[in-house]
Amino acid sequence: MRHVFSVRVGPVGFRVGSDWRAPIAQLETLYAGYPKPEVPDFSVRLFAARPWRRFLRPSVMIGGDFVLPEAAPLPLAQGLLAAEMGMNLQMALGQRRYLLLHASAVERDGRVLLMTGHSGSGKSTLAALLSRRGWRLMGDEFALIDPETGLAHAFPRLVSLKNAAIAVVQAAASNARFGPLLAETPKGAIRHLVPDADAVAAMDRPATPALLLFPSYGHAAAVREVPESEVFVRLTQASTNYVALGERGFSALTGLVKAIPARAIDYPDTESAVAQVDALWGGL
Amino acid sequence: MPDTIYRAAAPDTVRTAELDAFTAIYHRASGITHLVTSPAPEILAMLGGGGLTRAALLARLAADFDLPDGDEGALAARLDELVAAGLVSAS
Known part of the structure; x- marks a missing residue:
């Protein structure tokens, strides 16, 4: 070409x-x-x-x-x-090497917070905001789980911000680098945030998953414990290659589900969500 | 004709993981993951590798779980589902 x-x-x-x-x-x-x-x-x-x-x-x-x-x-x-x-x-x-979860991931003190949900749940926005507050951005789209070790590997591509999330993150990250504003795409307005240099420099360093969140935007603040069986089903749906990986996928996913707590969080605005994350993380 | 004997799939043909009230079973031959709940895990445990006839299985389940009358049809349906999934063999 x-x-x-x-x-x-x-x-x-x-x-x-x-x-x-x-x-x-x-x-x-x-x-x-x-x-x-x-x-x-x-x-x-x-x-x-x-x-x-x-x-x-x-x-x-x-x-x-x-x-x-x-x-x-x-x-x-x-x-x-x-x-x-x-x-x-x-x-x-x-991708066949890792179990792929449609999730954002941020790391602190060697431990990883995974956030998964449908488009519009806020997982990219929250990952971008947390990356401005001392967390290392590991990725906003895919979390890579190694079936052999259970570790999460970083995949910090450009963070894809959509519609209202663009202004929210621009306000919180005024000194960050952004791509051009792409108007009227099939997904609405999109602008890419460039992960900071630290996230790129550390991207070869995997870390241990510690907490899984299912964020949901647009509701009064609430936290709900999610049982293992529901986590398992939701993550099979959030994985693009669970079936393709066969038994390695089963081992990786059941291992992850058994290893870390999972919570569904409803939040009315991003400040509330960040406060919920801080409280849950502090309680681990 | 002797009664059909039902046997659980050999342990090396499946992988299982307990997930609260459910059991995830990965069936190696098909690559399919089944998420089952009571009484399926109990049926598999009772059948084991030795196997039981349908009547013997239902009698033991009824005794162990103090089932009220009329649940035999439902238990038989669960057994048939396990056969269809490949988690139980009939011979």
Whole structure:
């Protein structure tokens, strides 16, 4: 392909090829502090739906080792989003080394707080805010659980902030680096937050899971203990590769469920959520 | 014709984990995880590798769990589900 970018995020190497320069230039800027992979694990291709669409109302198709056939093309202005979606897709469909949980992860004192939930639950926002308050950001999208050790490995890609979360995190992290505002994407407005240098520098250091939260935004503050069986079911649903990993996935997931407490937290605003996290963490 | 003997899957063909009131069972041959609750774990334990006829199993379950009359149909249905899942063999 005409333009190529490669990056290593945690233990995973990516190679992104593109028909256009612009998305590659944005990736180079935003991932400037990241190392290059020795050998990429996954390839992503951003290509024109038709040859003339490289110039005329350019639209970006996402390709790679693993593809979703029904994925719709994105306008070139959202090429960065296409690249990030492509990288996520390779992980979701192709990752076999680790049990993948659709969860954000932050670390403090060698122990990891995992937060999982549906889109809009606030797991990315909370991880971004906690990373400004002394926690190490390990990732906002995927937590990687090693079936052999039970340790969580970091995957600190760009933090994907959506809609109202953009202003909340910008207010709390005025000195942080952000990507361009991507308006009117299929997921609404999106802006990427660049993880701080400490998170990138420490991304090869795994840590022990200590607490699992299921945040839910838009309700009066409440905390509920979640029984092991419910945690297990919810995490099988939150994992993109539980079935593919077979018995290793079963060992990793049951081991995690038995090892750490889990709480569902409802919160009306992010300040409440951060206070709930502090209280639960302090009580461990 | 002798009665059918029901046997639990051999221990090395499954992995289990207790999760509060549930038991997660990973079935190696199919790669499927089953989340079961009482009386399925008790049925598997009673059948073991030696096996029991359906009548003997139901009699022992009724004795051990002090089941009221009329639950035999439900227990038989659970047994059939375990057979369908591959966690119990019938021969």
